[in-house]
Amino acid sequence: MSDKRADSVAFVRETFIPEQPAPSTATGAVKWLQDNLFPTWANGLLTIVSLYVIYLIVTATTPWLVNGLWNTESLAACREVLDGATGACFSVLTERWNQLLFGFKYPPDQYWRPTLAFVLMFVALAPVLFFDLPRKLLIVTGLFPFVSYWLIWGGTIFTPVVALLGFVAGYFVYARFVKGSFAAGFFGGVAAAIVVWLIGGGFIPEGANDTALLQAVPSRDLGGFMLNMMLGITCVSLSVPLGIALALGRQSNLPLIKGMCVVFIEFIRGVPLITLLFVANVMLAYFFPPGSGVDLFLRVVIMITMFSAAYIAEVIRGGLAALPKGQYEAADSLGLDYPQAMRLIILPQALKISIPGIVNIAVGLFKDTTLVSIISLFDIIGMIRGPILASTDWNGVYWELFMFASVLFFVVCYGISQYSQWLERRLATDHR
Template sequence: MSDSHAQSVAFVRDTVIPESPPPALETGVVKWMRSNLFSGWFNTLLTLAAIWFVFMVLSVVVPWFANGVWEASDIRQCREIMAGSGGGCFAVIADRWQQLLFGFKYPSEEYWRPTLAFVLLFIAIAPLLFSKMFPRWMLVLTALYPFVAYYLIWGGTILAPLVALLGFVAGYFAYARVVRRSFAGAAAAGVVVAVVVWTLGGYVSAAAPGFMAFEPVASREMGGFMLNLILGVVCVSLSLPLGILLALGRQSNLPVVKGICVVFIEFIRGVPLITLLFVANVVLAYFLPPGTNFDLIVRVIIMITMFASAYIAEVIRGGLAALPKGQYEGAESLGLDYAQSMRLIILPQALKISIPGIVNVAVGLFKDTTLVSIISMFDLVGMIRGPILASTDWNGVYWELLGLAALLFFVVCYGISQYSQWLERQLQTDHR
């Protein structure tokens, strides 16, 4: 470069010019609203229609809550206090909340027992749902919870749940000692030992009915939202392992096993749940010996579990079919037998794929527990339709009670849905 040209350059910047702030319309809330709510004429129209709809709903719901009455002895006094203000008669909830939660026959002085069982449920299920946050030894609490919950809710002598627990423990040890020789023989040994322990323990429990006993509560005396929770938790817990077995059985190479699983799944999926509940309530008694007392809740749990397990089996079968054939071949190349390959390689991947479908079945199952009101079991909906609305004190109060039922079911189902999404993110292995 010549000297004359170098002298003509007055200044050369050696630093980056600072960025200018973006326009006010391209940042913050305004930017988000332009991108998501008013990005075009059609989206703008939909946004305005949604705002109008929300305004109309709130204009009715807000006065309904704000002018609501929470203290009244009956619907007549409630209407006198409201005096046409358009509020809700929430006094029915304040007056009958115990029946809505526990039913109208459960002893009021024993409400602390199912309440404690419900609190312990969160403690017992946490190590299972959030395994990375808790030590493995806490799974012992999860295994003990069913027996503790039975003792608290149903009452009676403590020997009954202890004998049941002892039978499972003895059966497991018998299975563990024989499983290396033969899987079928180990399963048979475990079942035989468990049945022997339960039979002998039954005589012991009958001989000492008052040993550390709570007041016994019959299944017919249970109701309210407690009954929905019992059926939902128990049936979901039992239907998942049964559904896995049915899915594996349907893919079995043994014609007899495959045929039994196919017939079971297709028959259960082809029958409405309400029909199975009627079978549990009426028809099943005709196939039992005369004088046999088969608890109604147990019968309903069996039918709902069968119904849910058939659907879960198909969901899991879809997950198994989605796995590439190389996964099965890779398990064989490692020298793993069928049980090891399923437990270590195939099922973990298939269950991860099947999480949305399994959660969908679980949510639907929990909502379907309200169908037990058809067979005269007073769950939450049964309590609303039966004893509460049938009484002259609160006959005519609908929206307040049904709104409470919808809120309780929404909280549980939304919690299940959010956990499933969290679990999917935790198990995600691809980075996209």
């Protein structure tokens, strides 16, 4: 009996077998290589070919980079020092860095002004890009365009002050009429701002630039990568709200507003940007009052902003169309009027959906700012193709200059792309 009871007692394990490490082919670098580079024989063959091409590029460019010279005074001096060896002539960058960044006419002793404006730009953009910061910092963002204008262009302080008063007047008009119609409030605010600018310009005393705190710099003297940054930031900042207004106007129930927005969007999207730049250079001045003296930079900003706003309007219209009809019905059920529904419910969701498209247009617009070189604005490409390569000292240097320009554009565009991806993750744009 006792033996039978002992046999019926279940065995209970008191110790466990130690965990064994995973096979080398199921984890670590071997697993990563197998999954990403050699999952199939075809992908493995492509990996080998790609590695071979990379090897050829690295072996060909490494001596050119390692033997590069940074302290010669001309291309002829570079070739004399290299004495037939392969090597880059980076001396053109150390010799002409100021022209590549600021142009060849901006006063050298005033470089601190655009540099300070560039630093202040990050402070001004922080409350917009990272919305966890206190909303009171948006005051800095609102003042930055006027401060940066005065820093870069210099001259009298009355010009940015009049512009600031015009925007304040436009905001109050917008806040007054937006309750009835968003489009009416937006365009009414723009009209009020223009009226204040025109009236306020007459109160700027003659000869104010002669007694200004900062030396006045005409727009023709702006150049280099600074000009690309100014055009890119200004045009993107202006085209986003204008694109929103155009997208909403295209969906308006008012035939006149809808027709105007449709004609504007379709016409601008059907014309190349280079054509609009020629129009800005030659014809746009005729649309302003005689003697107004609207400089070329402002005309280029107007045309590029109109061009990008038309594309952004279509992107945002796609975001509005992607929203379920129930979102509009939910806004109506809450008793919200049109501006409140758009501001609180519809546009936040539509803009989240439209982030990739807006960023794509912003990156393309920033790269397209190099087209201004064809209308005698010396951006970084205009500086390379014009004054630098035209000089006898550096005629023949191409790879070093264009590589430097490509690095600058890559850094800015890559930063925009990474921020957009972070913003998408933060806002959780996927529909779950």
